[in-house]
Amino acid sequence: xxxxxxxxxxxxxxxxxxxxxxxxxxxxxxxxxxxxxxxxxxxxxxxxxxxxxxxxxxxxxxxxxxxxxxxxxxxxxxxxxxxxxxxxxxxxxxxxxxxxxxxxxxxxxxxxxxxxxxxxxxxxxxxxxxxxxxxxxxxxxxxxxxxxxxxxxxxxxxxxxxxxxxxxxxxxxxxxxxxxxxxxxxxxxxxxxxxxxxxxxxxxxxxxxxxxxxxxxxxxxxxxxxxxxxxxxxxxxxxxxxxxxxxxxxxxxxxxxxxxxxxxxxxxxxxxxxxxxxxxxxxxxxxxxxxxxxxxxxxxxxxxx
Amino acid sequence: xxxxxxxxxxxxxxxxxxxxxxxxxxxxxxxxxxxxxxxxxxxxxxxxxxxxxxxxxxxxxxxxxxxxxxxxxxxxxxxxxxxxxxxxxxxxxxxxxxxxxxxxxxxxxxxxxxxxxxxxxxxxxxxxxxxxxxxxxxxxxxxxxxxxxxxxxxxxxxxxxxxxxxxxxxxxxxxxxxxxxxxxxxxxxxxxxxxxxxxxxxxxxxxxxxxxxxxxxxxxxxxxxxxxxxxxxxxxxx
Numbered sequence: 313x314x315x316x317x318x319x320x321x322x323x324x325x326x327x328x329x330x331x332x333x334x335x336x337x338x339x340x341x342x343x344x345x346x347x348x349x350x351x352x353x354x355x356x357x358x359x360x361x362x363x364x365x366x367x368x369x370x371x372x373x374x375x376x377x378x379x380x381x382x383x384x385x386x387x388x389x390x391x392x393x394x395x396x397x398x399x400x401x402x403x404x405x406x407x408x409x410x411x412x413x414x415x416x417x418x419x420x421x422x423x424x425x426x427x428x429x430x431x432x433x434x435x436x437x438x439x440x441x442x443x444x445x446x447x448x449x450x451x452x453x454x455x456x457x458x459x460x461x462x463x464x465x466x467x468x469x470x471x472x473x474x475x476x477x478x479x480x481x482x483x484x485x486x487x488x489x490x491x492x493x494x495x496x497x498x499x500x501x502x503x504x505x506x507x508x509x510x511x512x513x514x515x516x517x518x519x520x521x522x523x524x525x526x527x528x529x530x531x532x533x534x535x536x537x538x539x540x541x542x543x544x545x546x547x548x549x550x551x552x553x554x555x556x557x558x559x560x561x562x563x564x565x566x567x568x569x570x571x572x573x574x575x576x577x578x579x580x581x582x583x584x585x586x587x588x589x590x591x592x593x594x595x596x597x598x599x600x601x602x603x604x605x606x607x608x609x610x611x612x613x614x615x616x617x
Numbered sequence: 618x619x620x621x622x623x624x625x626x627x628x629x630x631x632x633x634x635x636x637x638x639x640x641x642x643x644x645x646x647x648x649x650x651x652x653x654x655x656x657x658x659x660x661x662x663x664x665x666x667x668x669x670x671x672x673x674x675x676x677x678x679x680x681x682x683x684x685x686x687x688x689x690x691x692x693x694x695x696x697x698x699x700x701x702x703x704x705x706x707x708x709x710x711x712x713x714x715x716x717x718x719x720x721x722x723x724x725x726x727x728x729x730x731x732x733x734x735x736x737x738x739x740x741x742x743x744x745x746x747x748x749x750x751x752x753x754x755x756x757x758x759x760x761x762x763x764x765x766x767x768x769x770x771x772x773x774x775x776x777x778x779x780x781x782x783x784x785x786x787x788x789x790x791x792x793x794x795x796x797x798x799x800x801x802x803x804x805x806x807x808x809x810x811x812x813x814x815x816x817x818x819x820x821x822x823x824x825x826x827x828x829x830x831x832x833x834x835x836x837x838x839x840x841x842x843x844x845x846x847x848x849x850x851x852x853x854x855x
Contacts, residue, residue: 349701351701351703483714483726484717490704490714493669493671493695493699494693494714494766496670496671497671497691497693499718546705546750547706547710
């Protein structure tokens with residue numbers, strides 16, 4: 313209890329880390345809902361990794377070119393990292409989406425290749441920049457400790473924009489995801505709405521990776537949405553349960569990590585995993601979820617027969 | 618005779634520039650009930666997708682005439698298997714999508730539009746299960762919800778893609794009777810894709826028959842004469 317009061321205190325040293333974790337915890341599951349519903353779970357794995365490669369590249373390239381000192385200010389470093397993250401993520405999303413629309417090849421193969429190549433590229437970049445090991449490996453591990461006021465503000469603004477766009481345009485985003493043909497007959501520009509969705513996805517993933525690292529980002533994109541899907545009877549329930557679960561778990565995870573001196577990211581993800589396991593058992597026992605609801609997420613990745 | 622609402626002008630349809638059916642010229646009249654009939658792979662769905670604007674024509678043109686220079690509104694009823702059961706939408710959530718052409722992006726669906734959606738669900742006999750999860754409904758119930766959604770669009774043309782696929786005989790009869798009823802009462806143009814000859818015989822007025830690259834168009838009475846069928850398709854039809 314003492315730890316909890318300490319974390320909730322306005323003078324708590326790591327309060328920015330708590331607020332950022334909670335912001336990411338609330339927002340990532342909303343984007344994750346679309347990944348799950350569109351059967352693009354593997355994209356949720358690949359994108360955070362590609363995003364973190366973008367961070368590593370953006371911070372390394374100026375150093376290699378001798379354009380920037382390593383000891384530049386935290387704010388400018390964060391902005392450079394954000395730009396690298398968003399550029400890599402959006403380019404990857406647009407290329408993958410274009411290839412998916414062509415409908416040729418194996419989507420899982422493309423995403424798997426993108427994941428493994430970007431992971432390897434991150435390691436190569438880090439191996440050639442010895443300064444990187446200090447801060448970036450913490451990022452890769454999900455150590456949410458050094459979050460400045462600027463980082464928190466940037467995260468708050470970007471995620472606020474994402475939430476606002478979802479709130480106002482959810483009906484178009486759901487329509488083009490659920491019934492593309494119907495959307496076309498209603499004269500909706502499906503490509504435009506797809507791009508909006510991918511932009512939101514890119515922004516959220518980039519910010520989340522930059523704030524809390526790829527591991528937590530993937531965990532919060534996927535697991536809350538999967539847990540919520542076990543119990544939700546309506547789309548509104550699905551979104552609310554997933555988002556609340558993400559926000560509350562991020563706080564509980566932080567509390568546990570602080571109390572027992574664990575890294576925050578892995579703690580959050582393990583807590584989510586435990587909740588998923590318990591929820592699945594409860595759902596089965598209570599027969600709240602008929603067999604057809606638990607569905608084969610990811611099996612038909614991207615396509616429904 | 619009613620004016621033409623959809624005209625195929627030397628139309629060729631297919632995918633990626635490869636024509637499946639060539640040089641089709643015919644007119645579908647306003648207020649008619651037309652069935653697109655054919656076996657699997659004959660081009661029924663390709664023709665439907667071309668009419669709906671989901672794929673472009675390979676050659677030729679389609680002309681639409683809705684009057685008052687307004688674009689034609691299609692009330693599209695897809696096959697239920699095309700809709701992913703992963704989405705936790707209720708029957709009402711699905712039906713209310715029919716309002717999205719009128720409710721502009723960024724705006725919420727008004728109480729008036731929601732009331733109209735309930736009205737259409739009621740007319741389609743789907744109000745009783747509108748609050749249930751769409752994925753949990755039976756094939757016939759899903760069809761009723763999708764027909765309600767098509768009516769919510771206030772369509773000029775009701776387009777149904779094999780509405781009886783995966784639906785039992787009793788539900789098939791009920792769904793087709795309902796479609797015939799709204800066709801008569803609202804004088805709405807109906808375009809029905811099917812491979813079920815008895816359905817065509819019982820409900821349609823005109824037939825577009827696709828068979829081995831040939832396209833035939835005419836009234837049900839003339840198209841389904843056994844002698845004609847035999848001469849054209851070189852097969853016996855019971």
